[in-house]
Amino acid sequence: MREKAIDARHIKKKFEKDLALDDISFTIDEGEIFGFLGPSGSGKTTTINILTGQLNFYKGDAVIMGKSSQNLSAEHLEKIGLVSDTSGFYEKMTLYNNLIFYSKFYGIQKSRVDDLLKKVGLYDSRNKVAEKLSTGMKQRMLLVRALINRPKVIFLDEPTSGLDPATSRMIHKLILELKAAGTTIFLTTHDMNEATLLCDNLALLHKGRLVEEGKPSELIQKYNVDKKVIIHYFDGHQKTVAFADLGLVLADELENIVSIHSCEPTLEDVFITLTGGKLNV
Incomplete structure (x- = not known):
């Protein structure tokens, strides 16, 4: 210790x-x-x-x-x-x-x-x-x-x-x-x-x-209440889906997907959630 x-x-x-x-x-x-x-x-x-x-x-x-x-x-x-x-x-x-x-x-x-x-x-x-x-x-x-x-x-x-x-x-x-x-x-x-x-x-x-x-990682996940991801497609469009629906989307659209990014909050987002104010002021 x-x-x-x-x-x-x-x-x-x-x-x-x-x-x-x-x-x-x-x-x-x-x-x-x-x-x-x-x-x-x-x-x-x-x-x-x-x-x-x-x-x-x-x-x-x-x-x-x-x-x-x-x-x-x-x-x-x-x-x-x-x-x-x-x-x-x-x-x-x-x-x-x-x-x-x-x-x-x-x-x-x-x-x-x-x-x-x-x-x-x-x-x-x-x-x-x-x-x-x-x-x-x-x-x-x-x-x-x-x-x-x-x-x-x-x-x-x-x-x-x-x-x-x-x-x-x-x-x-x-x-x-x-x-x-x-x-x-x-x-x-x-x-x-x-x-x-x-x-x-x-x-x-x-x-x-x-x-x-x-x-930092634990705080970000603690306040990651939305649990969503952003999916980017080959044709240029994107959409946001819930974690719970990701399996269905992948099953139907995997060949059209370029990348998937989580929508977890930043530390700035966490601070705003807790205080209503901003850190960089």
Whole structure:
């Protein structure tokens, strides 16, 4: 049985009179990719800040790597990586010097920086001044910085936001390599396909409350109430039929059918079913 990397129990957090997190609980195993999904303002960043010791809370308990998040030591913090839209960097320094400065802080060899830059496609751009990098390049630079010290737990807040599909696939490959090496990954994303592909488990957050949690495939099937498929024919037309009627259709029309696709919901559909709202806002 795997150890728990993160254990959050009944967390409540207020900002003055506003309740930002309302009794949320979840656990994350070591080496797991955990998706934390919700629209802007739902409490995702607040949760990350609590788990990384940047915010206190007034009720509940949050433990990361066996230590209370409200009492993390320097030794524990060195085992945590974080990429968010508020991560800062030295704008007037080159991309490379930004990372070399950070590697020296941890006593990490330059070769580690070089290898990571090659993995995210930034090695040839290493001498560009940081302020002149595109949004996607800055995002990749911050990802490399978060990985330099080989963290045991890494928080990735929208890691592929603003990236083209090819670069996003490169980042996905790196995330899966991190998982294979035993890294625990806490991932927020608005890309539901990304969450379905990468996450072992996920939680759906709405207005500070968890509305559903589980494996992506299991959640999709749980809310697949219509049980229908779309049939495409050689003559170009298509039709939707219930699972129960599929056998009869195949018996009568198999020679005319090109393909059959299930009509299962997406994670976006599941979220809308549960809340009436959308994830990508």
